[in-house]
Amino acid sequence: VIITSLTISAILIFFIVPLTILFFIYLTNILLLIYQRNNEVKADPLSDVWNSVRKTIASFWDIYARIWHGYELHGVENLPEGPGILVYYHGAIPIDYLYFLSRLFLWKKRLCLSVADHFVFRLPGLKLLLGVTGVIPGTREECLIALKNGYLVSISPGGVREALFSDESYQLMWGNRKGFAQVALDAKVPIIPMYTQNVREGYRMFKERRFFRQLYESTRLPFTPPYGGLPVKFRTYIGKPIPYDPNITTEELVEKVRKFLFSFQTKTAVQALISKHQTIPGNIWKALLERFDKRRK
Numbered sequence: 001v002i003i004t005s006l007t008i009s010a011i012l013i014f015f016i017v018p019l020t021i022l023f024f025i026y027l028t029n030i031l032l033l034i035y036q037r038n039n040e041v042k043a044d045p046l047s048d049v050w051n052s053v054r055k056t057i058a059s060f061w062d063i064y065a066r067i068w069h070g071y072e073l074h075g076v077e078n079l080p081e082g083p084g085i086l087v088y089y090h091g092a093i094p095i096d097y098l099y100f101l102s103r104l105f106l107w108k109k110r111l112c113l114s115v116a117d118h119f120v121f122r123l124p125g126l127k128l129l130l131g132v133t134g135v136i137p138g139t140r141e142e143c144l145i146a147l148k149n150g151y152l153v154s155i156s157p158g159g160v161r162e163a164l165f166s167d168e169s170y171q172l173m174w175g176n177r178k179g180f181a182q183v184a185l186d187a188k189v190p191i192i193p194m195y196t197q198n199v200r201e202g203y204r205m206f207k208e209r210r211f212f213r214q215l216y217e218s219t220r221l222p223f224t225p226p227y228g229g230l231p232v233k234f235r236t237y238i239g240k241p242i243p244y245d246p247n248i249t250t251e252e253l254v255e256k257v258r259k260f261l262f263s264f265q266t267k268t269a270v271q272a273l274i275s276k277h278q279t280i281p282g283n284i285w286k287a288l289l290e291r292f293d294k295r296r297k
Helices: 002-039 048-069 095-108 118-122 127-132 140-148 159-165 179-187 210-219 250-259 266-277 284-292
Strands: 072-074 084-088 112-116 135-137 152-155 191-197 235-238
Touching: 002 048, 002 127, 048 095, 048 127, 072 095, 084 140, 084 179, 095 112, 095 191, 095 235, 112 118, 112 140, 118 135, 135 140, 140 152, 140 179, 159 210, 179 191
Parallel strands: 072 235, 084 152, 084 191, 112 135, 112 152
Antiparallel strands: 191 235
16 A cells, blocks of 8 residues: 555656656646636637737746746747747747747737647637637648738647657657748748747656657657656747848758758757756756846846
8 A cells, every 4th residue: 555655756846747747738628618608709710809808828938937947038038029930949849939939929928829739629618728728730821821910820740759769868849840931931931940948857757768669650659658757947038030031942941941051040059058057968857947147147
């Protein structure tokens, strides 16, 4: 009985924070449904009618971010006034990205649309929340429409694969994905790199990945459970925009991205943010101590 109790307790400690985050996400969707029914709201989820609700949601997550991770956001001035594509590193749980969305809305009253993996739209009971917070499929058409309408659009080229199989080395796992580069050229918008310090120290995946990697590649479903939730310091850094160049072709752009050259060096830009602001390999103890480091702003 004692061994069983200790085992259950250890499991709960490992997974309690990720499960709590999942609970809050579903609770938010329930409250949205109640608000929609009580106020008979029939407006499009992206319309300004929902701004008061968005502010409430953003305020909740911003308070959570401040208390649990001492969250800081740097480089907001690098965001263009008009449309652009944000490219970011995907942690085991993109809670840091949720913090960014919340603070951006509170500071700038600006909604950033988020490209999500297809499995997200198959999760039950989240349709209204996804709509109100601006989560969209990653099709070229959807992204171009959003950019044409003046929105910022964010995407993690590594996506779920990066979330599951990157580690404390903060390796980017983009493969041959280049759709974001094509969309940037088609829409004539800049690309802005973004990265959150210590995101892998806050939440991690288990080391043994061969079986889960094979399972993911065959099903495209994230079966690997994240663990952790330690209150390490989170700082999100938004890098300098990589401007649109009308004289570059798609092939040239992709080639420059792959070879990490100067123009449109998106992958290099994100990697540079990681190199500048992240200890490699990541260290949980140092990340916890940064919560109390007053010299670092």
